[in-house]
Amino acid sequence: MRSSGSGKSGGRGNYRGAGNNRDQKQGQGRPRKPRPEERRYDVGPGASQDGPKSGRGGAARGGPKGGPKRPQEPRRGAGQGRTAPARSREYEARAEERNRERYAGKKDVKLPKTFPGAEQEGERLQKVLARAGYGSRRACEELIEQARVEVNGEIVLEQGLRVDPEKDEIRVDGLTVATQSYQFFSLNKPAGVVSTMEDPEGRQSLGDYVTNRETRLFHVGRLDTETEGVILLTNHGELAHRLTHPRYGVKKTYLAHIVGPIPRDLGKRLKDGIQLEDGYARADHFRVVEQTGKNYLVEVTLHEGRKHIVRRMLAEAGFPVDKLVRTAFGPITLGDQKSGWLRRLSNTEVGMLMREVDL
Structure with a gap:
């Protein structure tokens, strides 16, 4: 039977036993490192040499690897001593009441749109231009960079200017933006x-072409029931008024079919003036567009807007009109627009109309 206290085979048993002195022999030559359970996590001036030094790693600061965290003291600003005592609710209520009494009778100050504190008023200029159909916002920004945009008569050179589309006058290349x-x-x-927009007798009227519009539209001027061609519809009252006012003299162009032969001086007679029941009527321009035998297609331009004016002038000159078409109202031309078709005017066309009547 082997002895547990002697021989080489008993070395392992002695090592596992509680009475061996191996650790003591190793500790005599150099200091023993502390075991994990013996390590200290003291930080700061009182930290032991065995534990981690102050300020080393996250564990020393109480980081994610463990260790106690030190309570952080609130920072104080320069010149601060102790924390000010909290105000009572009664004191806050009295202060708020005093402020209300102080500003009760004063009006709100309205800052100009370019003031730094008024950025929320109005819309950005490039957004208004983009919505009006001048292209993308980037394209509208390029218009501003090219000094082609005016607001209230001044050329805009800065991006992001806020405007009120209802009050500010905006122009691109001199034309008003709708x-x-x-x-x-x-x-x-x-x-x-x-x-008319509605006929009490049930006849077809202009209103039948715009029944699906949310905004109420009205016609600019009139055309005879049997006359075809351009007629404008809008909800801009001032523009409609000026387009029909004799003061601004907006020209209208008509194509009339008459039966000849016609004398060479017919154009001169119309330009000099034809005596009608309600006074003289003069044409601004006259020319023969087409002739087929005795059938003539003539063009008459005038700025008056009296009832049946073209038909009465030609009839008084001895040439009753078989068919009449208005091909232009100011700068708005009929082009290839088919009969009964409604189209929205472009911003350029609206701008030309407004320039025609000084808007």
Whole structure:
């Protein structure tokens, strides 16, 4: 039977036993490192040499690897001593009441749109231009960079300017920009349609072509029931008023079919003036467009807007009109627009109309 206290085979048993002195022999030559359970996590001036030094690693600061965290003291600003005592609710209520009494009778100060504190008023200029149909916002920013945009008569050179589309006058290349609140249409009125928005007798009228519009539109001027061609519809009252006012003299162009032969001086007679029941009527321009035998297609331009003016002038000159078409109202032309078709005017066309009547 082997002895547990002697021989080489008993060395392992002695090592596992509680009475061996191996650790003591190893500790005589150099200091023993502390075991994990013996390590200290003291930090700061009182840290032991065995534990981690102050400020080393996250564990020493109480980081994610463990260790006690030190309570952080609130930082104090320069010149601060002790924390000010909290105000009572009663004191806060009295202060608020005093402020209300102080500003009760004062009006709100309205800052200009370019003031740094008024950025929230209005819309950005490039956004208004983009909505009006001048392209993307980036394209509208390029218009501003090219000094082609004016607001209230001044050229805009800065990006992000805020404007009020309802009050500010915005122009691009000298033409007024039509904002979204206004609508402008051109209708090629067919023959037989009454130039009213609603007819009490049940006849077809201009209103039948815009029944699906949310905004109420009205027509600019009139055309005879049997006369075809351009008639404008809008909700811009001032523009409609000026377009029909004799003071601004907006020209209208007509194509009339008459039966000849016609004398060479017919154009001169019309330009000099034809005596009618309600006074002289003069044409601004006259020319023969087409002739087929005795059938003539003539063009008459005038700035008056009296009832049946073209028909009465030609009839008084001895040439009753068989068919009449208005091909232009100011800068708005009929082009290839088909009979009965309604189209929205472009911003350029609206700008030309407004320039025609000084808007």
